[in-house]
Amino acid sequence: MILLKEGNLRIPRWNRKVFAVAGGLVNYKKFCSEMKLEEQVMVAFRQMLEQNNLKMSPVEVKGLINFIAAGNFADHFQDQLLCEAKVTDYLGLDPMYDIGIKTGGATGGSSILTAAMAIASGYADVALAVGWERMSEVDTRTGNYYISTAACKDFETRLGRVYSSYYAPMAVRFSEMYGLSEQTRAKVAVKNHLYGYYSPYAQQPGKYTVEEVLASPMATYPLRFLECCAMTDGAACMLLCDEKTAYKLSDRPVEVFIAGGSHTLRVADRRDMPIPLLPNEDPGLYDGMRKKAGARWPGFESFAACRFAAYFAYHMAGIKDPLEELDVLETHDAFTISDIQTYGDIGVRPYGREAEFIESGDAYFGGKLPSNLSGGLIGTMHAVGATGIFSGVECLWQIQGKYDQFHGDPKIWKSFGKEKPQDWKSLQVPNAKQAAWVSHAGVGSHVTVGVLRKAF
Amino acid sequence: MLEELKTKYTGTPLEIMQDDEALVVYTPRSGVHRHTYGKLSPFFRALKKGQLLATKCVNPECPEKRMWLPPRADCPDCNQPMEWQEIPQPIIGTIHTFAQVVYPGAGIELKAPYYQIDVELPGVCTIFKGYLASGTAKIGMKVKAAFNTKKPSNTILDIYWEPVK
Numbered sequence: 097m098i099l100l101k102e103g104n105l106r107i108p109r110w111n112r113k114v115f116a117v118a119g120g121l122v123n124y125k126k127f128c129s130e131m132k133l134e135e136q137v138m139v140a141f142r143q144m145l146e147q148n149n150l151k152m153s154p155v156e157v158k159g160l161i162n163f164i165a166a167g168n169f170a171d172h173f174q175d176q177l178l179c180e181a182k183v184t185d186y187l188g189l190d191p192m193y194d195i196g197i198k199t200g201g202a203t204g205g206s207s208i209l210t211a212a213m214a215i216a217s218g219y220a221d222v223a224l225a226v227g228w229e230r231m232s233e234v235d236t237r238t239g240n241y242y243i244s245t246a247a248c249k250d251f252e253t254r255l256g257r258v259y260s261s262y263y264a265p266m267a268v269r270f271s272e273m274y275g276l277s278e279q280t281r282a283k284v285a286v287k288n289h290l291y292g293y294y295s296p297y298a299q300q301p302g303k304y305t306v307e308e309v310l311a312s313p314m315a316t317y318p319l320r321f322l323e324c325c326a327m328t329d330g331a332a333c334m335l336l337c338d339e340k341t342a343y344k345l346s347d348r349p350v351e352v353f354i355a356g357g358s359h360t361l362r363v364a365d366r367r368d369m370p371i372p373l374l375p376n377e378d379p380g381l382y383d384g385m386r387k388k389a390g391a392r393w394p395g396f397e398s399f400a401a402c403r404f405a406a407y408f409a410y411h412m413a414g415i416k417d418p419l420e421e422l423d424v425l426e427t428h429d430a431f432t433i434s435d436i437q438t439y440g441d442i443g444v445r446p447y448g449r450e451a452e453f454i455e456s457g458d459a460y461f462g463g464k465l466p467s468n469l470s471g472g473l474i475g476t477m478h479a480v481g482a483t484g485i486f487s488g489v490e491c492l493w494q495i496q497g498k499y500d501q502f503h504g505d506p507k508i509w510k511s512f513g514k515e516k517p518q519d520w521k522s523l524q525v526p527n528a529k530q531a532a533w534v535s536h537a538g539v540g541s542h543v544t545v546g547v548l549r550k551a552f
Numbered sequence: 553m554l555e556e557l558k559t560k561y562t563g564t565p566l567e568i569m570q571d572d573e574a575l576v577v578y579t580p581r582s583g584v585h586r587h588t589y590g591k592l593s594p595f596f597r598a599l600k601k602g603q604l605l606a607t608k609c610v611n612p613e614c615p616e617k618r619m620w621l622p623p624r625a626d627c628p629d630c631n632q633p634m635e636w637q638e639i640p641q642p643i644i645g646t647i648h649t650f651a652q653v654v655y656p657g658a659g660i661e662l663k664a665p666y667y668q669i670d671v672e673l674p675g676v677c678t679i680f681k682g683y684l685a686s687g688t689a690k691i692g693m694k695v696k697a698a699f700n701t702k703k704p705s706n707t708i709l710d711i712y713w714e715p716v717k
Binding site: 099129130175235237238239240241243244248249250251252254255256257258260261264265266267268269272313314315316317318362363364365367389390396 | 570573574576579581587589592615618622646648649650651652653654655656657658659660661662665668670672677678679680681682683691692707708709
């Protein structure tokens with residue numbers, strides 16, 4: 097599809113409002129041998145029910161749930177088909193219907209979208225979005241191969257068998273077209289590892305310098321290991337509900353908008369197309385963009401799926417200028433480069449000027465739109481099916497003013513066998529009212545963008 | 553009446569990986585898939601003969617009528633079957649972008665490190681991924697297609713690229 101028609105561009109709308117009230121995460125780590133997958137999901141589910149200041153008991157809240165959107169990316173890892181049934185049973189939610197959701201790295205976002213649609217349509221008043229992945233059930237190189245079957249198996253997989261090899265060409269091309277330096281990429285890694293340092297959930301916390309990132313071993317040139325996300329065993333969940341139930345359950349409900357976009361599995365098949373403009377972009381903004389030889393949009397530089405998801409989500413939520421109106425952002429930083437690419441897609445900078453979002457300081461705590469205060473995928477986790485839920489939950493807690501409650505409590509650190517750092521600091525954004533998060537699959541094959549708005 | 557049965561364990565005991573807080577075992581899993589190249593079979597057969605085939609939409613009503621490489625049997629713009637078209641030799645393309653694969657995943661069939669390249673070809677609406685068999689990759693560099701016709705792998709690795717001298 098190159099030229100989109102009116103029907104394609106219809107803005108999604110809920111038939112009734114959708115809210116999020118609670119979330120749960122786990123201690124993200126490599127090879128969680130002490131727990132099976134459903135046992136790990138239980139940890140996230142318990143946190144959601146018990147630690148989110150809900151005004152009903154866990155058993156009463158469970159009695160309200162009548163739909164489950166259950167995300168996991170790759171059956172290869174778990175080697176267990178229909179794990180959804182095991183999880184739903186294990187959480188004690190039988191015989192409520194669970195739909196398994198699979199959209200690669202966007203599985204978490206798609207699970208929340210599915211749960212939100214259940215609420216918006218009236219199918220359910222209270223729905224659970226839950227996701228997980230167990231990536232350490234095979235060794236790392238085999239895991240890399242499994243993930244690379246999410247590139248085209250006939251034309252791409254054999255040329256790398258590791259996902260960094262499908263993002264590295266984007267990094268090379270992006271740098272050529274927009275003059276991105278490797279130092280700017282490294283700054284994203286430094287930032288997200290550092291924010292992971294303040295999170296008890298983080299798998300890859302660290303205080304690194306730009307030099308250390310650039311000196312770390314190469315995964316696929318030009319991407320270094322410290323620029324790549326973790327491979328994680330983990331789970332996450334979020335509780336969604338209708339307006340009436342939201343206020344019954346919580347003093348701090350948050351309104352939810354979310355939409356998605358898809359694009360070719362093979363990046364190289366992405367033909368040139370007109371750029372759909374976001375509300376903050378003027379017609380003519382990109383007129384000069386195609387002057388360089390071989391220039392095309394989205395090409396290897398950008399993600400049309402992400403742009404469309406943002407286009408739909410911003411219109412749904414009535415956002416006119418994301419940089420001005422959002423207070424918190426969680427992106428899908430699987431690689432430093434994909435994080436930077438996303439800044440253009442979601443309009444926090446125009447295409448071609450993505451690096452400014454980092455270089456200006458906007459993306460940092462204390463900046464205009466702090467990004468990945470959770471530590472993101474580079475610092476904290478990428479248990480694929482859980483990731484988009486994790487990012488959403490971190491945004492939810494920011495808007496609820498609960499960053500400290502969920503990151504600063506020494507008891508949480510201790511329960512994970514960790515010590516809260518002496519120099520821990522709060523990354524709570526003061527008076528956060530609106531957040532956005534991105535859940536992203538493949539090399540941009542599926543992307544959801546969600547917006548959370550304070551409703552208390 | 554069903555007969556009385558005696559049942560014996562006939563499996564191979566699982567090897568223990570760790571036995572501390574939790575008992576962890578290795579569960580071997582191997583399997584061979586039957587993967588068809590389907591309507592793209594002519595493309596993979598042609599590689600073994602040193603030819604590169606693309607598909608072209610010839611439907612007069614198609615708004616785009618593009619040529620595709622990687623090929624696809626049916627046009628996504630008009631949903632009609634496309635026709636095969638051989639890319640004339642010598643096949644010269646331009647490197648659109650590239651990567652140097654240093655840490656490939658399990659089962660890699662190329663000796664790492666190597667350059668994975670994305671090649672622009674005249675008249676083709678898409679970009680074609682492959683590998684550079686020698687030299688140093690650079691954006692804008694001209695490359696020429698070569699084929700593994702002697703001992704074909706029956707995979708996409710039967711085509712590769714060499715720098716144009």
